[in-house]
Amino acid sequence: MAKEQMMTGCRAAAEGAKAAEVEVICSYPIRPYTAIMMELSKMVANGELNAEFVHGEGEHAQVSVVLGACASGARAFTGSSGVGVTYAMEVYSPMAGGRYPAQMSIADRTLDPPGDFGSEHTDAMSTRDQGWLLGWACSPQEVYDNTLIAYRVGEDHRVMLPQMVCQDGYFISHIPDKVTLGDQSQVKEFLPPYRPIGPLSTTHPVSHGPQIRPDQGAPMDAMRAQTFLAVPKVIEEATADFNRIFGRNYDPFVEQYKLEDAEIAFFIQGAHANTCRSSVDRLRSQGVKAGMARLRWVRPWPTHQLANALGHVKAVGVIETSTSYGGAMRGGNLIHELRASLYDLDERPLVTSFMGGLGGETIWPKDFDYMAKVLLQAVKEKKIRTYVQWLGM
Amino acid sequence: MAKELPGYGTINVPKDREVPFGAVTPAPVCTQDLFQTSNWRMKRPVKEDEKCTRCLVCYMSCPDACWEYKEAEDEMYWIANFCKGCQICIQECPTGALTAAPELDFPDGVVRLEKPF
Incomplete structure (x- = not known):
C-alpha cells in the first residue's frame, strides 16, 4: 500500500504525470510551474520514466509539440504559468477542435504588467472559452489526483479533449503537504491506455487540421458543444471510480x-x-x-x-x-x-x-x-x- | 429544490452537415472531397508538357499534395479541387514548364462558379 509523503504541488503534478506514464513532455521555463518540469526531467534522466523530454522555444511551441505528439498517438504532458499560459493562446482552440487530449499543468501566476510572481487565476481563466476541460485543485494531493482524473476524462472517446489541471502558484505549487501516491496497480485499473483517433500509420495515413469551409464551421462548433453535454457524465463516472480505487471522497464538481x-x-x-x-x-x-x-x-x-x-x-x-x-x-x-x-x-x-x-x-x-x-x-x-x-x- | 431547472437542450447536427471527428481525414487531404481548398485560387499552374521532365519537384514542393505522378500515362497530374494557387510549384519548376494563368481564363475557373464547391 502506498504511504503518505510530504511534497509540493509541483512534485505532485510530476508524480501524477509519471503515474500516467506520459510518453512526451514539452517544457519551457516560467515560475512557479517550472518545478514540475524539474521533477520530470530528473525522473527521465534517472530512468524512472520512459518519456521523450522536449524543450520548446516558448509556450506556443510547447502546446504545438504536445498537439503533434498527441495526434501521433502519445500521451502528452506540458504546463505553464502566468504570461506563459497566455502566450500559447493561439494553439488552445485547434488543440480542442482537433480533439487532442493532452494535459497542461498550470501553477497560476499573475499576468503582467509588470511582472509579479504571485498566484492569481486570471492566466488559466482567460482560456476558459477555448474548449478545454478546466479545473482547480486545492491541495497537492488533489493535484496528483486531478492529473489522473483529467487524463481519464479527456481521453475518453466520448470526450477527447485537452485538459488544464490548475493549482495556485506557491500556495499549492511550493508548499509541501501530505500526499499519498497511488500504486501502479491502482493507476492501471483507473486509467486505461490512450487510444488516439488517427495515430501515425503507414497503411492508414491521415491528415490533421485541414482547412474547412465556412459552412463546415458551424457543424464543427456544434459537435464540440455536443461533446460538452456528454462530459459531466464521464466526469461523474471517473470520479466515482477514482474514489473507489484510491479511497478518496471527491464530489465530482x-x-x-x-x-x-x-x-x-x-x-x-x-x-x-x-x-x-x-x-x-x-x-x-x-x-x-x-x-x-x-x-x-x-x-x-x-x-x-x-x-x-x-x-x-x-x-x-x-x-x-x-x-x-x-x-x-x-x-x-x-x-x-x-x-x-x-x-x-x-x-x-x-x-x-x-x-x-x-x-x-x-x-x-x-x-x-x-x-x-x-x-x-x-x-x-x-x-x-x-x-x-x-x-x- | 422545488422547481425543475431548464436543461441544456440537445444538439442534432444534420447527417449531411456532419464533419469528421476532429476533422481527421485520410491522407493526403486531396484524396477526399470534404475539405476542398481551391475556392480562393486566383491563378492556377498550367503545364507545358514538352518542357516537363517528370523530375517531381512540383510534387515535392506542393504544400497540399496537388501534383500527382501517373505512372501508367507517364504524366504529372494537377489536382484542381485542392490547389490554393500559391504558385510555389511554378517558382520551383527547374525547366519552366509551369506558368500562372488567371482563373478568369477558364470556363470552370473558381471565380466563375455560382457555388464555391
Missing part, C-alpha cells in the same frame, strides 16, 4: 462543506478554500451558520449542481481570484456564471463578490470574518449593497 443548514456561503476555487474551510468552522463556533462551496471544474461549468448546492442559502459571497475588468459585475468572472446558474430558481440567494487573493496576496481568516459580516448584513437588509468589493481596498 463541487465540494460542499457544511452547506446543508448554511445561511451564508462562500463560493471559491483553489488554494484559499483551505483558509475558507477553517473560517467556516470558526464562524460556526461563533454561532454563524456559514458554509462553503468549492468549484472543482470551471469547464464544464456545473450549473445544476451549484443550483442544488447553493439554492437554499440566503446569501453567497463569491471569492474571485481572477479579474474580468469591465465585466457585468466589474469584478471577476465566477459571479457571472454563478448568478446565471441560480437565476431560474424560484427563490434565489443574494449573491455578491469579493476580489481577493490577487497578485499573490493571502486571503486571511480576518478577511473571511469581514466577508461573513457583509453577507450577514445582506441577509438582514434582504439586499446586497454592491456587486463587488475589493478586499482591503
Whole structure:
C-alpha cells in the first residue's frame, strides 16, 4: 500500500504525470510551474520514466509539440504559468477542435504588467472559452489526483479533449503537504491506455487540421458543444471510480462543506478554500451558520449542481481570484456564471463578490470574518449593497 | 429544490452537415472531397508538357499534395479541387514548364462558379 509523503504541488503534478506514464513532455521555463518540469526531467534522466523530454522555444511551441505528439498517438504532458499560459493562446482552440487530449499543468501566476510572481487565476481563466476541460485543485494531493482524473476524462472517446489541471502558484505549487501516491496497480485499473483517433500509420495515413469551409464551421462548433453535454457524465463516472480505487471522497464538481443548514456561503476555487474551510468552522463556533462551496471544474461549468448546492442559502459571497475588468459585475468572472446558474430558481440567494487573493496576496481568516459580516448584513437588509468589493481596498 | 431547472437542450447536427471527428481525414487531404481548398485560387499552374521532365519537384514542393505522378500515362497530374494557387510549384519548376494563368481564363475557373464547391 502506498504511504503518505510530504511534497509540493509541483512534485505532485510530476508524480501524477509519471503515474500516467506520459510518453512526451514539452517544457519551457516560467515560475512557479517550472518545478514540475524539474521533477520530470530528473525522473527521465534517472530512468524512472520512459518519456521523450522536449524543450520548446516558448509556450506556443510547447502546446504545438504536445498537439503533434498527441495526434501521433502519445500521451502528452506540458504546463505553464502566468504570461506563459497566455502566450500559447493561439494553439488552445485547434488543440480542442482537433480533439487532442493532452494535459497542461498550470501553477497560476499573475499576468503582467509588470511582472509579479504571485498566484492569481486570471492566466488559466482567460482560456476558459477555448474548449478545454478546466479545473482547480486545492491541495497537492488533489493535484496528483486531478492529473489522473483529467487524463481519464479527456481521453475518453466520448470526450477527447485537452485538459488544464490548475493549482495556485506557491500556495499549492511550493508548499509541501501530505500526499499519498497511488500504486501502479491502482493507476492501471483507473486509467486505461490512450487510444488516439488517427495515430501515425503507414497503411492508414491521415491528415490533421485541414482547412474547412465556412459552412463546415458551424457543424464543427456544434459537435464540440455536443461533446460538452456528454462530459459531466464521464466526469461523474471517473470520479466515482477514482474514489473507489484510491479511497478518496471527491464530489465530482463541487465540494460542499457544511452547506446543508448554511445561511451564508462562500463560493471559491483553489488554494484559499483551505483558509475558507477553517473560517467556516470558526464562524460556526461563533454561532454563524456559514458554509462553503468549492468549484472543482470551471469547464464544464456545473450549473445544476451549484443550483442544488447553493439554492437554499440566503446569501453567497463569491471569492474571485481572477479579474474580468469591465465585466457585468466589474469584478471577476465566477459571479457571472454563478448568478446565471441560480437565476431560474424560484427563490434565489443574494449573491455578491469579493476580489481577493490577487497578485499573490493571502486571503486571511480576518478577511473571511469581514466577508461573513457583509453577507450577514445582506441577509438582514434582504439586499446586497454592491456587486463587488475589493478586499482591503 | 422545488422547481425543475431548464436543461441544456440537445444538439442534432444534420447527417449531411456532419464533419469528421476532429476533422481527421485520410491522407493526403486531396484524396477526399470534404475539405476542398481551391475556392480562393486566383491563378492556377498550367503545364507545358514538352518542357516537363517528370523530375517531381512540383510534387515535392506542393504544400497540399496537388501534383500527382501517373505512372501508367507517364504524366504529372494537377489536382484542381485542392490547389490554393500559391504558385510555389511554378517558382520551383527547374525547366519552366509551369506558368500562372488567371482563373478568369477558364470556363470552370473558381471565380466563375455560382457555388464555391
